[in-house]
Amino acid sequence: MAPFGFPQAQWDRVKEEVREILIAYAQAQLVVSYADLVEEVRTVRFEVRDARLFTILEEISMKEHAAGRGMLSALVICKRNGMSPGAGFLELAARLGRDTRNVELCWIEELKRVCDSWELPLLDPKMIAPQEEERPGEERRARSSWGLPFASVLAAVGNVLGWLMPGIFKNQEIPQESSEEKKDPPVWKEPVLEGGEQKQGLSPVYPLDTAQRVALVAALLQYGKAVEDDPIFTTDPQANTFLLENPFAFLLGVIADQGIPAERAWQFPYELCQRLGHLDPERISKNRATVVAAIKASPALHRYVEKMGNWVVLAALRIWSLHGGRAEGRWNDTPTAAVLQERLCQFPGIGQKKAAMAVEILERHLHVPISRLCGSDIAYDRHIRRVFLRTCLAERDDRDHMIAVARELYPSRPGALDDPAWRVGRQWCHARQPDCGSCLLTSICPKQIDRAKTVGAD
Numbered sequence: 001m002a003p004f005g006f007p008q009a010q011w012d013r014v015k016e017e018v019r020e021i022l023i024a025y026a027q028a029q030l031v032v033s034y035a036d037l038v039e040e041v042r043t044v045r046f047e048v049r050d051a052r053l054f055t056i057l058e059e060i061s062m063k064e065h066a067a068g069r070g071m072l073s074a075l076v077i078c079k080r081n082g083m084s085p086g087a088g089f090l091e092l093a094a095r096l097g098r099d100t101r102n103v104e105l106c107w108i109e110e111l112k113r114v115c116d117s118w119e120l121p122l123l124d125p126k127m128i129a130p131q132e133e134e135r136p137g138e139e140r141r142a143r144s145s146w147g148l149p150f151a152s153v154l155a156a157v158g159n160v161l162g163w164l165m166p167g168i169f170k171n172q173e174i175p176q177e178s179s180e181e182k183k184d185p186p187v188w189k190e191p192v193l194e195g196g197e198q199k200q201g202l203s204p205v206y207p208l209d210t211a212q213r214v215a216l217v218a219a220l221l222q223y224g225k226a227v228e229d230d231p232i233f234t235t236d237p238q239a240n241t242f243l244l245e246n247p248f249a250f251l252l253g254v255i256a257d258q259g260i261p262a263e264r265a266w267q268f269p270y271e272l273c274q275r276l277g278h279l280d281p282e283r284i285s286k287n288r289a290t291v292v293a294a295i296k297a298s299p300a301l302h303r304y305v306e307k308m309g310n311w312v313v314l315a316a317l318r319i320w321s322l323h324g325g326r327a328e329g330r331w332n333d334t335p336t337a338a339v340l341q342e343r344l345c346q347f348p349g350i351g352q353k354k355a356a357m358a359v360e361i362l363e364r365h366l367h368v369p370i371s372r373l374c375g376s377d378i379a380y381d382r383h384i385r386r387v388f389l390r391t392c393l394a395e396r397d398d399r400d401h402m403i404a405v406a407r408e409l410y411p412s413r414p415g416a417l418d419d420p421a422w423r424v425g426r427q428w429c430h431a432r433q434p435d436c437g438s439c440l441l442t443s444i445c446p447k448q449i450d451r452a453k454t455v456g457a458d
């Protein structure tokens with residue numbers, strides 16, 4: 001008989017499930033809270049502070065240690081305890097001969113062993129905090145090298161913990177309506193020229209007046225209305241239908257929109273399904289190696305094979321464990337736009353940009369009922385940034401500022417500006433040679449081309 005009166009076979013099944021979940025997190029270079037872990041276990045219902053779970057984690061880690069691998073329980077953290085590993089981890093680490101005098105260092109060293117065990121040579125911050133393109137002026141955080149001397153590793157502990165934190169927040173419980181109340185929208189302030197001096201980043205020639213701003217917004221909204229039945233996915237009708245009819249495919253298309261053209265990202269779920277022979281979240285969540293091989297096979301489906309494989313597997317794991325494999329479970333309860341955006345952001349690989357875009361597409365093209373569209377947002381996307389800067393709708397290239405501008409411009413549904421601005425940016429407002437003559441905004445746009453020079457190329 002196994003501990004806690006479990007039949008041995010059942011105990012072993014639960015243990016294997018927990019181990020598989022932790023391996024998926026390890027491969028995606030994410031930590032997981034106790035609260036999220038118990039949500040994902042299906043073979044038995046655990047409480048957050050469940051002695052049975054602690055025992056299972058201990059047994060898993062002892063077995064991993066015996067096999068020469070890192071303790072998987074290092075991945076499980078306690079939110080209430082300052083986002084650090086539980087006491088059980090340290091106790092076992094000491095019993096297994098680890099040096100626990102410096103708790104953080106001990107933990108980091110163990111995470112290193114786990115990464116090494118699963119063929120991840122180092123923790124890549126871009127995988128742990130997989131947001132959008134880097135923001136202008138934002139310094140790329142240095143990679144952590146586990147080969148650093150002892151003192152340097154110590155100095156890097158703070159950074160490494162910082163990188164791990166977004167992973168934690170990626171795995172919070174589904175936010176409820178109340179979370180919208182806490183949203184603290186940034187405030188858009190009118191550009192002010194003091195003493196005749198030019199404010200940094202603001203065109204002195206074209207500070208838009210209200211009439212110009214209204215005209216620009218009206219033109220964008222009208223264009224958005226005109227194209228609302230014409231989603232831009234791919235040129236392949238079968239791939240498009242697949243996205244519209246398979247919610248998990250749609251979710252993977254959103255996740256794949258990273259570092260490759262949008263059409264290729266939307267094609268990704270269909271092609272992956274063709275190669276795997278299915279797009280079943282349960283099977284995908286259990287076969288990471290097969291998924292990675294399918295993405296990698298020539299021609300590769302994505303620029304980032306390993307990272308995308310991890311994101312796909314983690315998305316599948318979450319959809320399978322929380323929604324029984326039905327991705328629409330993420331949005332079929334008529335959530336508010338703000339809540340849905342937060343829910344989407346919980347998937348590794350989805351940040352503000354993709355989540356805001358997805359909310360709009362779900363409502364417009366997949367006809368998903370979403371309430372309180374006043375809580376929708378524009379995506380901080382390079383096409384939209386160029387248009388907002390060159391039209392002078394935005395004062396500066398800053399994500400919070402642009403989101404606030406859209407909220408101010410069209411409070412009843414800020415996200416309605418997303419699709420038309422994106423299309424204008426993509427079709428006419430190119431980075432190098434904007435086609436102002438053909439652009440639908442040409443008669444009202446001040447055409448401040450240089451203001452978008454901080455934005456990357458197409």
Ligand code: SF4
Nearest residue numbers: 390428429436439445
């Ligand atoms: S008129 Fe020119 S600068 Fe203005 S949005 Fe169109 S392409 Fe961009």
